[in-house]
Amino acid sequence: MAKTANYKSLGFIRLTRNTELPMHRQLGDALQNAILTGKLQPGTKLPSTRVLADELNVSRNTVSRAYQQLMQEGYLEGKVGSGTHVPLTLPEDLLQVVSESEGEVGVRETDITGRKPQLAEQSTHVTQLPYDWERAAAVPFDAALPDMAYFPNKVWEKLLVTTWRSLGAHELGYQSALGYYPLREALAGYLSTTRAVRCNADQLVITNGAQQALSLTAGLLLNRGDRVWVEDPCYYGIKAALNSVLAEAVPVPVDDDGLDVAQGIQRAPQARMAYISPSYQYPTGATLSLTRRLNLLQWAAENRAWIVEDDYDSEFRYAGYPIESVQGLDRHERVIYVGTFSKVLFPALRVGYMVVPPALVEPFHAARAHMDRGGPILEQAVLARFIAEGHLARHVRQMRTRYSERQRILIEMSKKFLDGLLDVEDTKAGLHLVGWLPDGANDKQAAKALRNVGILAQPLSDYALQPLPRTGLILGITSIDVLDIPKAVKTVAHVLRNL
Numbered sequence: 001m002a003k004t005a006n007y008k009s010l011g012f013i014r015l016t017r018n019t020e021l022p023m024h025r026q027l028g029d030a031l032q033n034a035i036l037t038g039k040l041q042p043g044t045k046l047p048s049t050r051v052l053a054d055e056l057n058v059s060r061n062t063v064s065r066a067y068q069q070l071m072q073e074g075y076l077e078g079k080v081g082s083g084t085h086v087p088l089t090l091p092e093d094l095l096q097v098v099s100e101s102e103g104e105v106g107v108r109e110t111d112i113t114g115r116k117p118q119l120a121e122q123s124t125h126v127t128q129l130p131y132d133w134e135r136a137a138a139v140p141f142d143a144a145l146p147d148m149a150y151f152p153n154k155v156w157e158k159l160l161v162t163t164w165r166s167l168g169a170h171e172l173g174y175q176s177a178l179g180y181y182p183l184r185e186a187l188a189g190y191l192s193t194t195r196a197v198r199c200n201a202d203q204l205v206i207t208n209g210a211q212q213a214l215s216l217t218a219g220l221l222l223n224r225g226d227r228v229w230v231e232d233p234c235y236y237g238i239k240a241a242l243n244s245v246l247a248e249a250v251p252v253p254v255d256d257d258g259l260d261v262a263q264g265i266q267r268a269p270q271a272r273m274a275y276i277s278p279s280y281q282y283p284t285g286a287t288l289s290l291t292r293r294l295n296l297l298q299w300a301a302e303n304r305a306w307i308v309e310d311d312y313d314s315e316f317r318y319a320g321y322p323i324e325s326v327q328g329l330d331r332h333e334r335v336i337y338v339g340t341f342s343k344v345l346f347p348a349l350r351v352g353y354m355v356v357p358p359a360l361v362e363p364f365h366a367a368r369a370h371m372d373r374g375g376p377i378l379e380q381a382v383l384a385r386f387i388a389e390g391h392l393a394r395h396v397r398q399m400r401t402r403y404s405e406r407q408r409i410l411i412e413m414s415k416k417f418l419d420g421l422l423d424v425e426d427t428k429a430g431l432h433l434v435g436w437l438p439d440g441a442n443d444k445q446a447a448k449a450l451r452n453v454g455i456l457a458q459p460l461s462d463y464a465l466q467p468l469p470r471t472g473l474i475l476g477i478t479s480i481d482v483l484d485i486p487k488a489v490k491t492v493a494h495v496l497r498n499l
Contacts, residue, residue, distance in 0.1 A: 007045045024065035046084045139456040140488045143432040143476030177369035179206025180380035186387040196328035199355045210340035210352040214241040222247045229264045229274035233463035235282045251465035258288030261295045273306045279314035280430040301332035318404040319428040333357035406477040413489040421496040436472040443471035
């Protein structure tokens with residue numbers, strides 16, 4: 001009689017050769033998932049490398065590499081003479097049973113996100129609006145609003161009517177909290193083509209704007225006191241998201257090559273997360289260099305840290321090819337990619353999105369469901385058609401041409417009328433430019449004086465976590481017609497000269 005195998009068969013694992021993901025990574029991910037979901041219980045003995053290689057029709061080296069990686073991470077353990085087993089106690093940062101009392105249900109102290117559940121706490125940091133954002137009318141040099149005068153309203157109106165008529169009764173009930181699936185499909189294709197984002201529709205999470213995506217990420221992945229690298233100066237929305245969970249923002253300086261990764265490692269080597277806007281840093285306009293992108297990814301992989309990539313206006317680059325997303329370079333699945341339609345279409349649409357690593361899909365799905373069960377279906381369905389039928393790409397091309405011309409005129413007029421008053425940098429990208437004031441100038445005072453004459457140029461120091469070596473003003477190009485730029489620049493010159 002044949003001897004019965006004393007190990008767990010892994011015939012449920014399916015590997016594919018038609019993918020960029022190496023076979024040993026596929027196998028390691030499949031085993032890790034089986035361990036976390038309970039398919040492979042603690043103490044389970046796994047087949048030898050030779051047996052599993054034969055069972056899966058792969059090389060023995062492939063199985064060895066997968067086993068070794070999981071052993072290093074604490075998911076497997078090997079003992080001479082007894083083979084490879086799932087350990088009785090899994091890594092503390094992923095799963096820990098804290099209650100074994102009779103009659104009590106065991107609960108996870110931490111989940112796959114690495115975050116410990118905690119009671120909600122009041123924070124005085126989020127009891128006031130951080131900035132004057134509740135406005136609909138554009139003001140010269142306002143950087144918050146896109147130019148909605150050229151939005152294809154007729155196309156949107158037609159799609160709105162057609163979509164409403166075509167929605168079935170089954171689509172008017174509760175939808176997936178991840179978002180309307182056709183929109184996620186359309187977005188996955190769009191991001192793959194335009195931003196080299198590596199994803200499928202199942203990794204997309206539709207949110208009510210980018211701010212909800214940031215708040216959701218902070219709430220799910222961070223604990224009180226966790227340290228987070230934040231660009232300095234930075235987008236104020238990330239500060240609000242971190243304050244809401246009482247995490248600590250670690251200011252990391254930004255130079256011409258973007259976030260200084262070496263400084264981040266020096267200041268907080270064990271940080272839990274890094275927040276970046278690498279395509280066009282807000283507000284300085286710097287682009288994160290390839291070397292720093294790779295260094296950042298290496299740091300995140302080695303420290304099991306997360307990277308939040310805010311790609312808020314990457315569509316608007318006016319010279320050269322678009323820069324590949326950091327997420328597209330990530331091979332360790334540590335990047336959470338965040339985008340929004342507030343700058344591309346219009347803010348009131350309130351549609352943003354996230355691309356999350358596969359291991360985080362279910363945690364984010366659950367968190368999104370508990371938050372508000374997802375966004376309105378009609379707007380998502382219209383947007384899905386708007387993208388699929390090519391209207392989004394067409395609109396972006398048209399607005400890129402208009403914004404490029406405005407940026408060119410603003411730079412020309414600045415050189416002519418603002419010499420010695422405001423040094424406006426040419427970045428060939430983005431929806432705003434930074435004008436640097438002379439040394440010692442007070443940008444808050446300058447912004448206040450400009451506001452008194454109807455011009456909104458936000459002071460750079462409002463976005464800083466620490467005092468800046470030089471102050472400046474943010475000049476938006478979306479809120480002013482190209483013909484009005486010369487007059488507005490002359491007004492800025494007059495005000496600054498009087499100061």
